[in-house]
Amino acid sequence: xxxxxxxxxxGQTHYTTKRGDVSIAGLVREAAIRALDDAGLTFxxxxxxxxxxxxDLFEGVMMPEAYLADALGAxxxxxxxxxxxxxxxxxxxxxxxxxxxxxxxxxxxxxAFEKQSESNATWALSTHLPFNASLVVGAGGYFAPHIRxxxxxxxxxxxxxxxxxxxDRLNALKNxxxxxxxxxxxxxxVESTPMLWEPIRYLETCPSSDGACAMVLSSEAKVTGTPxxxxxxxxxxxxxxxxxxxxxxxxxxxxxxxxxxxxxxxxDPRRQIDVAEVYVPFSWYEPMWLExxxxxxxxxxxxxxxxxxxxxxxxxxxxxxxGVLSSNPIGASGLIRxxxxxxxxxxxxxxxxxxxxxxxxxxxYGGGAQFFAMWIVGRERP
Amino acid sequence: METSxxxxxxxxxxxxxxxxxxxxxxxxxxxxxxxxxxxxxxVGVRTAEGRVLVPPLEYDPASGEPVADGYxxxxxxxxxxxxxxxxxxxxxxxxxxxxxxAVIRLDGADTSLVHAVDAGSPKALAPGTRVWPVWRQQxxxxxxxxxxxxxxxxxIVSPIRPEYRIQAGGALRTFLDGIxxxxxxxxxxxxxxxxxxxxxxxxxxxxxxxxxxxELPDTGTITTFAINNLxxxxxxEVPFVSAYILLDGADVPMIALVGGVPAHxxxxxxxxxxxxxxxxxxxLSMANVRWFTPTGEEDAELS
Numbered sequence: 001x002x003x004x005x006x007x008x009x010x011g012q013t014h015y016t017t018k019r020g021d022v023s024i025a026g027l028v029r030e031a032a033i034r035a036l037d038d039a040g041l042t043f044x045x046x047x048x049x050x051x052x053x054x055x056d057l058f059e060g061v062m063m064p065e066a067y068l069a070d071a072l073g074a075x076x077x078x079x080x081x082x083x084x085x086x087x088x089x090x091x092x093x094x095x096x097x098x099x100x101x102x103x104x105x106x107x108x109x110x111x112a113f114e115k116q117s118e119s120n121a122t123w124a125l126s127t128h129l130p131f132n133a134s135l136v137v138g139a140g141g142y143f144a145p146h147i148r149x150x151x152x153x154x155x156x157x158x159x160x161x162x163x164x165x166x167x168d169r170l171n172a173l174k175n176x177x178x179x180x181x182x183x184x185x186x187x188x189x190v191e192s193t194p195m196l197w198e199p200i201r202y203l204e205t206c207p208s209s210d211g212a213c214a215m216v217l218s219s220e221a222k223v224t225g226t227p228x229x230x231x232x233x234x235x236x237x238x239x240x241x242x243x244x245x246x247x248x249x250x251x252x253x254x255x256x257x258x259x260x261x262x263x264x265x266x267x268d269p270r271r272q273i274d275v276a277e278v279y280v281p282f283s284w285y286e287p288m289w290l291e292x293x294x295x296x297x298x299x300x301x302x303x304x305x306x307x308x309x310x311x312x313x314x315x316x317x318x319x320x321x322x323g324v325l326s327s328n329p330i331g332a333s334g335l336i337r338x339x340x341x342x343x344x345x346x347x348x349x350x351x352x353x354x355x356x357x358x359x360x361x362x363x364x365y366g367g368g369a370q371f372f373a374m375w376i377v378g379r380e381r382p
Numbered sequence: 383m384e385t386s387x388x389x390x391x392x393x394x395x396x397x398x399x400x401x402x403x404x405x406x407x408x409x410x411x412x413x414x415x416x417x418x419x420x421x422x423x424x425v426g427v428r429t430a431e432g433r434v435l436v437p438p439l440e441y442d443p444a445s446g447e448p449v450a451d452g453y454x455x456x457x458x459x460x461x462x463x464x465x466x467x468x469x470x471x472x473x474x475x476x477x478x479x480x481x482x483x484a485v486i487r488l489d490g491a492d493t494s495l496v497h498a499v500d501a502g503s504p505k506a507l508a509p510g511t512r513v514w515p516v517w518r519q520q521x522x523x524x525x526x527x528x529x530x531x532x533x534x535x536x537x538i539v540s541p542i543r544p545e546y547r548i549q550a551g552g553a554l555r556t557f558l559d560g561i562x563x564x565x566x567x568x569x570x571x572x573x574x575x576x577x578x579x580x581x582x583x584x585x586x587x588x589x590x591x592x593x594x595x596x597e598l599p600d601t602g603t604i605t606t607f608a609i610n611n612l613x614x615x616x617x618x619e620v621p622f623v624s625a626y627i628l629l630d631g632a633d634v635p636m637i638a639l640v641g642g643v644p645a646h647x648x649x650x651x652x653x654x655x656x657x658x659x660x661x662x663x664x665x666l667s668m669a670n671v672r673w674f675t676p677t678g679e680e681d682a683e684l685s
Binding site for chain 2: 021060
């Protein structure tokens, strides 16, 4: 049985196209200091630091964790780096939590970041290795066919993706840290933007952001301030080229959800979870993950989206913060989901707070929808 | 009354340039300023009220009194308060490329000076931009001893270029050898009874070694696809279709280009066949398959 672990501090930078005023070190430092301030602590109170980010090719800094140790007060302390593609932010939170749950450390600082403005992620994800046997087409080109297949299987009407694109951006208007702020966004505006990778339109994709997110995780004995308790933590992966792999509804995602629900005693996520921060980088991934995560039966996810259930005033708000569709510092995006879940159950989410949120899901996925990281945090001690 | 003869104006150039140029006696205050410039420093003068004037004046415009004899080093950096962009520099301008005339408040000064800023683009010179002087190598005691100002360094380009020597693994080599012959080679996992293409040496499901090679036909079914509207060096045009193609007899799809059909006529379930480049042009490369093109058969049923 794991020791109890709580989030006692959350820090975010404002997410934006280009942070021209800070180095990578300055960026992560900003998030870390805010998380420590939130917890009422300083670097001296931290036992270990876990850093997460997506491929080094994004900024061209190899092993950035070594260079960032000073900025994060990690000198003389255990420090490590996590990398699980787009899910890395979530995995970073989980590795940090495991150090507390395993009784190794009392207080762990977890930090994840991306400074996308230093290069171009589509370039970095489409490097053409010699002798490649398959066409590599970047993230949008990779996910678009799976979205098309979801639409075929479920018969979902074409406007469902548009609804998510609008809903998440309306939520972002309430989040001071969100990158995309598009006042007056509506279906017509989204539908007037060009198809990039049909069926994905421009405004149905996430932005490229600079930003960092940090959390202070604590053992029960060392809790300060307002804790969000970790009720469940799970990671899963699956081979991308497995025969019979369901790329629309991946097995690793289902298994990961089943594991985290079991730990948290969740049998009916739709009813028991009050708010979910789920990694939705392309709008159609909301209905797809609604099914994968068991919030809706197979083929029914789009109906939940269409009914408004996932809106901020719905019965199961998804991405009250505006989600990845509104802010995407890739390496940090998963940790932001985990942090926003924690903010909700701490009652500290500000204008996008879901009233009375007691149990929240944080979710991240990465690679070709093959790496998953999830946690459930709650207001009450588990 | 005008006639064609009288309407022709009588024009000539007339230059008034004192041979060798006028001199300017600087007086002690301006002389000190220029002497400091020659030494690579910028100074202002402090007025009786304590304001620092840069460039210095001999008499305080506020009081009419001589400035106190207090020289203060300022800058060298300063902040742009306003600027005007010069798209086409003229003869006599300090820079031969587009630049800005900017009002610059040097650090420690209470007044601003006007100088040229080499900013690259007007967007890089919003009010509040920090600028530093770029000095001339040969200084003589003149305001042009500062060649121009330039924005602070906030960003550098980091030329990173790892270079690798990639050697294809044995399984891929086997597959590409097949592709050169115009054959898709797969491998059957004896444990799972699944056929993997491209050929690979181990099963991603169960980890068993795969030693059974299977020659697959070059026909298959499009399971799903994207219509890409962003250009790609490997695609002949935009839009282009990248599709998951399940070769007949295979259990995993491959991602490949679809061609020979308008993008919006591609369908899930469409039957396609590889279009090979002529044998004489083939290499150990997937480029041997130009793309997959419709066979014209009836669409396959998708599960």
